[in-house]
Amino acid sequence: MAGLNGDPFLRIDDNIEKLQYNNNSKEVIDKEGLVVRIGEDSSNNKNNNQGGEKDMAGNSIHRSGSRPQLDLSKAEIQGNSEERDPTILLPNQTDDISHLALDIGGSLIKLVYFSRHEDQSVDDKRKKTVKERLGISNGNRRNFPILGGRLHFVKFETSKLNECLDFISSKQLHRGRIDSHHWNSEAPANENAVIKATGGGAYKFADLFKERLGVSIDKEDEMDCLVAGANFLLKAIRHEAFTHMEGHKEFVQIDHNDLFPYLLVNIGSGVSIIKVDGDGKFQRVSGTNVGGGTYWGLGRLLTKCNSFDELLELSQRGDNRTIDMLVGDIYGGMDYSKIGLSASTIASSFGKAISDKKELQDYRPEDISLSLLRMISYNIGQISYLNALRFGLKRIFFGGFFIRGHAYTMDTISFAVHFWSKGEAQAMFLRHEGFLGAVGAFMSYQKHGLDDLMVHHLVERFPMGAPYTGGKIHGPPLGDLNEKISWMEKFVLKGTEITAPVPMAPPGTTGLGGFEVPSSRGATLRSDASALNVGVLHLVPTLEVFPLLADPKMYEPNTIDLSDHKELEYWFTVLSEHLPDLVDKAVASEGGTDDAKRRGDAFARAFSAHLARLMEEPAAYGKLGLANLLELREECLREFQFLDAYRSIKQRENEASLAVLPDLLLELDHMDEETRLLTLIEGVLAANIFDWGSRACVDLYHKGTIIEIYRMSRNKMQRPWRVDDFDLFKERMLGSEGKKPRPHKRALLFVDNSGADIVLGMLPLARELLRCGTEVVLVANSLPALNDVTAMELPDIVAEAAKHCDILRRAAEAGGLLVDAMNNNTLDGSRGNSSSVPLMVVENGCGSPCIDLRQVSSELAAAAKHADLVILEGMGRALHTNFNARFKCEALKLAMVKNQRLAEKLIKGKIYDCVCRYEPAT
Ligand SMILES: CC(C)(COP(=O)(O)O)[C@@H](O)C(=O)NCCC(=O)O
Numbered sequence: 054m055a056g057l058n059g060d061p062f063l064r065i066d067d068n069i070e071k072l073q074y075n076n077n078s079k080e081v082i083d084k085e086g087l088v089v090r091i092g093e094d095s096s097n098n099k100n101n102n103q104g105g106e107k108d109m110a111g112n113s114i115h116r117s118g119s120r121p122q123l124d125l126s127k128a129e130i131q132g133n134s135e136e137r138d139p140t141i142l143l144p145n146q147t148d149d150i151s152h153l154a155l156d157i158g159g160s161l162i163k164l165v166y167f168s169r170h171e172d173q174s175v176d177d178k179r180k181k182t183v184k185e186r187l188g189i190s191n192g193n194r195r196n197f198p199i200l201g202g203r204l205h206f207v208k209f210e211t212s213k214l215n216e217c218l219d220f221i222s223s224k225q226l227h228r229g230r231i232d233s234h235h236w237n238s239e240a241p242a243n244e245n246a247v248i249k250a251t252g253g254g255a256y257k258f259a260d261l262f263k264e265r266l267g268v269s270i271d272k273e274d275e276m277d278c279l280v281a282g283a284n285f286l287l288k289a290i291r292h293e294a295f296t297h298m299e300g301h302k303e304f305v306q307i308d309h310n311d312l313f314p315y316l317l318v319n320i321g322s323g324v325s326i327i328k329v330d331g332d333g334k335f336q337r338v339s340g341t342n343v344g345g346g347t348y349w350g351l352g353r354l355l356t357k358c359n360s361f362d363e364l365l366e367l368s369q370r371g372d373n374r375t376i377d378m379l380v381g382d383i384y385g386g387m388d389y390s391k392i393g394l395s396a397s398t399i400a401s402s403f404g405k406a407i408s409d410k411k412e413l414q415d416y417r418p419e420d421i422s423l424s425l426l427r428m429i430s431y432n433i434g435q436i437s438y439l440n441a442l443r444f445g446l447k448r449i450f451f452g453g454f455f456i457r458g459h460a461y462t463m464d465t466i467s468f469a470v471h472f473w474s475k476g477e478a479q480a481m482f483l484r485h486e487g488f489l490g491a492v493g494a495f496m497s498y499q500k501h502g503l504d505d506l507m508v509h510h511l512v513e514r515f516p517m518g519a520p521y522t523g524g525k526i527h528g529p530p531l532g533d534l535n536e537k538i539s540w541m542e543k544f545v546l547k548g549t550e551i552t553a554p555v556p557m558a559p560p561g562t563t564g565l566g567g568f569e570v571p572s573s574r575g576a577t578l579r580s581d582a583s584a585l586n587v588g589v590l591h592l593v594p595t596l597e598v599f600p601l602l603a604d605p606k607m608y609e610p611n612t613i614d615l616s617d618h619k620e621l622e623y624w625f626t627v628l629s630e631h632l633p634d635l636v637d638k639a640v641a642s643e644g645g646t647d648d649a650k651r652r653g654d655a656f657a658r659a660f661s662a663h664l665a666r667l668m669e670e671p672a673a674y675g676k677l678g679l680a681n682l683l684e685l686r687e688e689c690l691r692e693f694q695f696l697d698a699y700r701s702i703k704q705r706e707n708e709a710s711l712a713v714l715p716d717l718l719l720e721l722d723h724m725d726e727e728t729r730l731l732t733l734i735e736g737v738l739a740a741n742i743f744d745w746g747s748r749a750c751v752d753l754y755h756k757g758t759i760i761e762i763y764r765m766s767r768n769k770m771q772r773p774w775r776v777d778d779f780d781l782f783k784e785r786m787l788g789s790e791g792k793k794p795r796p797h798k799r800a801l802l803f804v805d806n807s808g809a810d811i812v813l814g815m816l817p818l819a820r821e822l823l824r825c826g827t828e829v830v831l832v833a834n835s836l837p838a839l840n841d842v843t844a845m846e847l848p849d850i851v852a853e854a855a856k857h858c859d860i861l862r863r864a865a866e867a868g869g870l871l872v873d874a875m876n877n878n879t880l881d882g883s884r885g886n887s888s889s890v891p892l893m894v895v896e897n898g899c900g901s902p903c904i905d906l907r908q909v910s911s912e913l914a915a916a917a918k919h920a921d922l923v924i925l926e927g928m929g930r931a932l933h934t935n936f937n938a939r940f941k942c943e944a945l946k947l948a949m950v951k952n953q954r955l956a957e958k959l960i961k962g963k964i965y966d967c968v969c970r971y972e973p974a975t
């Protein structure tokens with residue numbers, strides 16, 4: 054692009070440190086304008102959030118997780134004020150208010166509580182106009198049966214009940230109650246406060262709760278709760294159920310329309326077997342008194358173990374052949390093949406002990422524990438299968454404290470079910486198995502609307518919420534950032550490994566001699582891993598499935614499946630190596646203060662801990678794809694309050710690119726249609742090189758200015774690209790043999806990075822579509838991720854670009870993007886032309902470099918309804934995710950591959966190759 058003048062731009066890497074470190078100075082930010090303007094916009098955020106700061110999106114940032122306080126301003130009584138307990142509306146209440154349910158078992162207290170977060174949407178003028186255009190009524194929030202918020206899952210040992218009471222009291226969890234539309238304030242004395250609880254402890258400790266917290270316990274039936282909890286979790290959480298065979302965990306997608314009937318086997322001290330036919334429809338069809346209590350009780354007597362976990366851990370080093378009588382023992386080492394029993398099959402649990410002249414002390418506790426575990430697990434598996442057979446059920450879900458995410462136990466039960474059913478029935482386990490009762494008790498609050506939640510309304514996140522040392526039941530999650538950081542510091546001082554050492558079974562001993570040979574691999578033999586498998590559930594009623602997906606049920610966002618360990622290792626290394634640079638940027642973005650450095654350090658440790666955990670057990674947080682890892686990193690940054698690490702880089706690149714935009718537009722306008730379309734697509738691909746998430750690109754930035762790199766990238770744009778459907782797309786756009794095709798009605802452009810990518814790549818392409826008469830919706834991130842442009846930032850960028858272009862200006866005005874910016878500054882001085890096709894901006898509902906189209910903002914879903922073209926741009930949105938996605942409408946996927954391995958794997962090409970994939974509507 055000879056016409057682009059080199060301009061006095063800094064090298065990309067020059068002085069970035071300096072510039073960013075100045076960011077704490079309000080003056081610098083003021084001068085740069087962008088941040089402050091956006092900040093001002095947010096002041097009309099109706100929420101009055103004292104003490105909180107605002108981020109760029111105008112959202113409130115709580116600097117501490119302190120106790121909730123009620124904002125009573127403008128409080129009013131609803132209904133009849135003569136009533137004894139009238140409902141009080143608190144319109145300005147913004148802090149968390151929670152409500153709580155408990156399952157108080159013999160060994161563990163499981164606690165589920167809900168915290169409500171303020172509606173973070175900023176209802177500015179622009180958004181209103183876009184909503185009007187898209188036909189979204191402002192009042193539609195009321196259609197949602199429940200308020201957005203979070204469900205937290207916490208466990209305490211029952212023996213530490215006081216810790217649990219302190220936790221409830223410090224968070225004031227017993228005070229809040231919510232019904233579907235308003236807050237119910239509590240009387241200060243709180244005499245009438247009631248919390249729902251199930252489990253034996255609900256009876257046993259009721260007085261203590263009254264005494265310590267002043268609350269009454271409303272006891273809920275244990276079985277009702279179990280079933281309600283299981284139904285909710287199975288319907289609402291995507292990766293809730295999994296199979297576990299020979300150490301291999303596989304998630305099962307349950308179709309919530311085809312869930313019933315199923316068998317629920319709850320293995321507590323005893324075992325209950327329940328046939329579940331629907332919500333609230335179930336029958337306890339059987340049970341057995343040989344359960345978790347039997348294992349623990351007998352195990353304790355026989356091994357002198359002090360805890361259930363210790364007993365389980367022992368089993369992992371055991372060899373049951375020393376105690377169990379095997380078929381081979383009876384048949385002189387031979388199989389009894391006539392009836393299908395191999396020599397290693399257990400003929401009689403503990404059977405060898407009758408003939409050996411040995412005393413208890415002659416047996417290893419490890420072997421006893423394993424033998425006992427297998428005896429009880431097989432027995433439960435067998436009885437469950439027989440009951441499944443009795444009622445013709447194929448699916449059996451196992452839950453209860455006995456399992457505790459213990460791989461070997463799950464393998465043994467699965468093996469038994471598989472063996473006896475000859476593969477017909479399937480044993481499945483639940484990620485939240487320990488919380489079924491507590492969730493069920495929570496569900497029993499009236500009118501909270503949880504039943505109406507769908508899978509796409511829930512986002513599970515894994516904050517570094519609590520101190521853990523692996524395998525241990527942990528105490529209260531840390532809400533306060535400082536607590537979290539000091540925990541990290543303590544943790545490091547102690548020099549403990551973040552994940553507990555996994556007890557490894559000596560090869561060839563564990564699991565030998567069973568019905569066949571259930572061989573759990575050592576790496577998955579972790580006891581109580583489930584303590585770390587449960588995240589915080591974010592309830593976001595505004596999320597929707599992207600309506601243009603051709604087959605939402607078959608849709609899988611991730612292209613790269615990280616269950617392949619080699620793949621996981623590779624990406625683990627990439628992300629670990631990028632970490633120091635990311636921390637530098639993040640710390641600098643917060644002014645480089647000591648506090649920021651401390652947080653940066655804590656962030657690095659937390660994220661590394663997540664990575665280490667996932668390396669050890671990739672399926673720990675549900676099905677793992679690359680998109681999940683990249684999102685986890687962004688979430689982790691936010692958890693340590695780095696809200697926009699690349700803020701100043703984005704701003705610099707925007708400014709640099711906007712300065713050369715007029716030249717680019719002028720050049721484009723002198724081209725014929727065909728050359729122009731090619732140049733535009735080349736422009737998008739070339740400008741996608743500005744990606745601060747790619748190691749190779751960041752190395753490149755040290756070698757030239759923005760414009761130099763852009764020009765270099767443009768010059769390398771020779772066709773054919775590695776994936777090159779340009780001719781097809783051109784034909785669709787321009788037609789052939791003189792026939793002009795009808796223009797698209799509306800195009801959704803999923804934009805990627807700030808700077809050249811948006812300004813010199815996607816905006817000019819948008820302008821071309823507008824010129825054809827196509828409405829354009831720019832779809833951008835709701836929250837920052839790397840150097841991606843956000844929906845909050847786009848209107849200002851468009852406004853700046855529109856100063857140089859009538860097409861953009863008119864369209865932006867028509868789309869409500871230029872609320873006040875453009876009144877005087879137009880090229881020709883003319884006022885807005887509302888007859889122009891509109892250019893709009895919507896947020897996509899996520900804060901990641903990738904996008905999962907099963908969960909997008911309602912704004913985007915509404916915009917999609919009239920769209921007939923989807924353009925996905927960038928590596929994250931078009932390659933890591935959605936490369937294989939099929940749409941009901943036409944789709945164009947544009948990206949430069951900025952990673953050698955991905956290039957080889959995905960397109961059999963090399964780094965910096967490009968993808969231009971055009972797919973007609975399916
Ligand atoms: C994070 C990204 C997906 C962002 O790419 P983009 O969507 O901006 O094109 C990409 O930079 C990436 O995959 N980076 C990690 C791989 C690497 O550094 O080579």
Ligand SMILES: [Mn+2]
Binds near residue numbers: 902927
């Ligand atoms: Mn990006």
